[in-house]
Amino acid sequence: MIVFPNCKINLGLHITGKRADGFHDLETVFYPLPVTDALEVITPGSLQFTSSGIPVPGDAADNLCLRAFHLLQQDFPQLQPVNIHLHKHIPIGAGLGGGSADAAFMLQLLNKKFQLELTTSQLVDYAARLGSDCPFFILNQPCYATGRGEIMEPLSLDLSAYSFLLVHPGIHVNTGWAFRQITPQAPARALKDMIQSPVSGWRQVISNDFEAPVFAAHPELAEIKSAMYEGGAVYATMSGSGSAVVGLFPKNKIADIRWDASYLVFKVN
Structure with missing residues (x-):
């Protein structure tokens, strides 16, 4: 099964406060754009992560896609090991949310492939545990975001012109x-x-x-x-x-x- 995680842009971004947990409160508007990675999961297999395209820094074992798998497996031990391949096209460290998108799409892919029947609300909750931008990619529509970025309000924002x-x-x-x-x-x-x-x-x-x-x-x-x-x-x-x-x-x-x-x-x- 293959999916194509897309990027996001921020239209406006204000840092409104410092939180007791060390994070910051902010407000922004997330807007999705069709610049994408490609994420493939193959079963059966041994749990492993490989990548191509733009080099992905860090230890592969810490990749957000693997972290998404382990997060779900804690609650769904029936998840079978999978081979994960990510072709990276969205620039890394660019403010485009590529890693967050990969993690969120991984959650959705596993939900569908293993018929976990998780709701959108549940997927958003899992995504929030992986990173502040991850929940947006579950909704993947224009949103006004507050908190750490995980509190979202869908917007009617049409930029097709x-x-x-x-x-x-x-x-x-x-x-x-x-x-x-x-x-x-x-x-x-x-x-x-x-x-x-x-x-x-x-x-x-x-x-x-x-x-x-x-x-x-x-x-x-x-x-x-x-x-x-x-x-x-x-x-x-x-x-x-x-x-x-x-x-x-x-x-x-x-x-x-x-x-x-x-x-x-x-x-x-």
Whole structure:
């Protein structure tokens, strides 16, 4: 069985408080895009994880896909060992949620393959144990998110009139470092209200708190954003804590910008 975990972008991101558990409260809007990995599970087999495509850092035994399997197996010991193969296409450490998507899709794949009959609510609960962004990929629709990102409210947000340009320059932004640069502050107006304003005005009202410190440390990211606006983007932003930058352009009118040959560039029309 094979599935195709997709990425997400953040439209606005505010760090609103520091929690007693060490995490931060935030508000953001998650929006799914069809830039995907490929995740395959084969049974019967011995439990193992392999990957191809973009190299996956760290010990394979700690991969979120394996962690998702072990999490479910604690409650469903009848789960048979599986061979897991991940073809990685979504850039890692880019603020696009690729690892979280892989974990969430793994939960859903196992639920279907082994007929566990878990509800969406139950899958969201399992996903939250794997990571703050994981629950979004169970719903996988535009959502206003608060808490650590796991409290979600589906939004009626239709961006079909726009094409998306994602540019990842290969920079890795340490998420812990990025959070330490932020002084939490509640915005004057909730993001879920601002996101309902015309997209043509988002540039003036919707922001990402991480941009100031990350752009200061990596000026090339600010240059990518500026190039998108110069090329006609209606709105441009860094996604999450970075380092992918996304631009919204009028449908099928993505600018032909000459990027550094080392950059990963994705166009979604």
